[in-house]
Amino acid sequence: MAxxxxxxxxxxxxxxxxxxxQVAQTGRTESQLIRDAIELLYDSEAARARRMxxxxxxxxxxxSMAGVAEANGIIGPAWPGRAAHYEPPRGMPKSK
Amino acid sequence: xxxxxxxxxxVVYVEDDRDPWKQRQAMGLWRTLTxxxxxxxxxxxxxxxxxTALRLWRDPLKVDRFIAKLENSATVVPVMPSTVRxxxxxxxxxxxxxxxxxxxxxxxxxxxxxxxxxxxxxxLVADGVRFADPFAPGFDLEALLA
Numbered sequence: 001m002a003x004x005x006x007x008x009x010x011x012x013x014x015x016x017x018x019x020x021x022q023v024a025q026t027g028r029t030e031s032q033l034i035r036d037a038i039e040l041l042y043d044s045e046a047a048r049a050r051r052m053x054x055x056x057x058x059x060x061x062x063x064s065m066a067g068v069a070e071a072n073g074i075i076g077p078a079w080p081g082r083a084a085h086y087e088p089p090r091g092m093p094k095s096k
Numbered sequence: 097x098x099x100x101x102x103x104x105x106x107v108v109y110v111e112d113d114r115d116p117w118k119q120r121q122a123m124g125l126w127r128t129l130t131x132x133x134x135x136x137x138x139x140x141x142x143x144x145x146x147x148t149a150l151r152l153w154r155d156p157l158k159v160d161r162f163i164a165k166l167e168n169s170a171t172v173v174p175v176m177p178s179t180v181r182x183x184x185x186x187x188x189x190x191x192x193x194x195x196x197x198x199x200x201x202x203x204x205x206x207x208x209x210x211x212x213x214x215x216x217x218x219x220l221v222a223d224g225v226r227f228a229d230p231f232a233p234g235f236d237l238e239a240l241l242a
Contacts (some may be wrong), residue, residue: 004136004206010137032099032207039133048131055130057232058165059110059123061158066113069152078112078148079105081215082195085144 098241099134101173101203102126103213106230107137107145107166111152118231125212125219128237137194138202139174140195142166171205190222200225210240 011019019030026033069078079085102125109122126207129135135233137145142163149159179201186197188205203211203225216227228240 003167004171009098029207035099035134035207043133048133051130052127054165054168055126058169059126061162061165062110062113062119062123065153065155067159068155071113072133072152072154074114074152078152079108079113082144083193085148085228086195 098210099136099206099208100129100212100241101138101199101206101208102129102170102208103140103199103211103215104141104148105143105214106212107141108148109231111145111149111162121231125237126169129212131208135170136173136206136208137166137170138179138199138200139172140198141204142172173202175202176205179205186222 019033022028022033023030030038106122106125109118110126111120145166146163147160149162150156153159159168166228175198179198182201182205183194183197186192186200187194190197190200192200195215199211199213200222203210204223209224209226211227212230213226213227214229214231216229218227218229218232220227229235
């Protein structure tokens with residue numbers, strides 16, 4: 001898994017027609033339908049298990065940092081919205 | 097299958113233990129989302145999550161490991177010049193701030209029909225992209241994805 005990449009592929013005219021019919025019927029884009037097909041065929045239990053393991057590891061790291069933000073003297077919301085994240089109001093210290 | 101883009105606040109609430117309810121919600125949401133294919137984050141979400149974790153934890157090694165796990169638990173879509181141009185269009189048409197518009201543009205460009213975020217009006221639909229607040233009372237992921 002991980003990054004999305006752009007890929008140019010050649011497909012049969014017949015497959016192209018099938019894809020366009022599916023776009024018309026489902027409202028999904030051709031890219032989505034191709035991803036659906038790949039996932040249907042190849043998104044194995046192993047890939048799902050890898051994603052879920054990564055999620056559990058990510059959560060475990062966050063849990064291991066319990067109390068750290070408070071100990072670091074962080075006050076206020078961690079995510080105050082993008083406006084404040086990119087441009088803190090005047091008088092507010094910028095994050096170090 | 098419905099593709100979903102998770103916004104930065106979902107990841108940030110996983111990081112931040114100072115609101116235990118939101119952290120539990122965010123962790124539960126992340127477990128559910130990563131159990132299915134079709135969950136995206138954009139490179140902007142990764143970047144904002146990293147900068148917030150650095151501010152909260154002040155531990156670059158832990159933040160690096162956390163972001164590596166984030167990258168492996170979902171599909172990361174890049175912000176490209178075409179995304180930026182779409183975001184500019186989103187600012188004009190929907191009144192989004194630029195960086196919010198870039199989140200919408202990533203979803204639009206990569207075909208995610210739902211953005212999970214508390215930074216947008218819950219239920220707003222912009223060019224086929226629906227925003228849902230996963231921290232709003234009564235939020236039901238199963239119903240949303242059905």
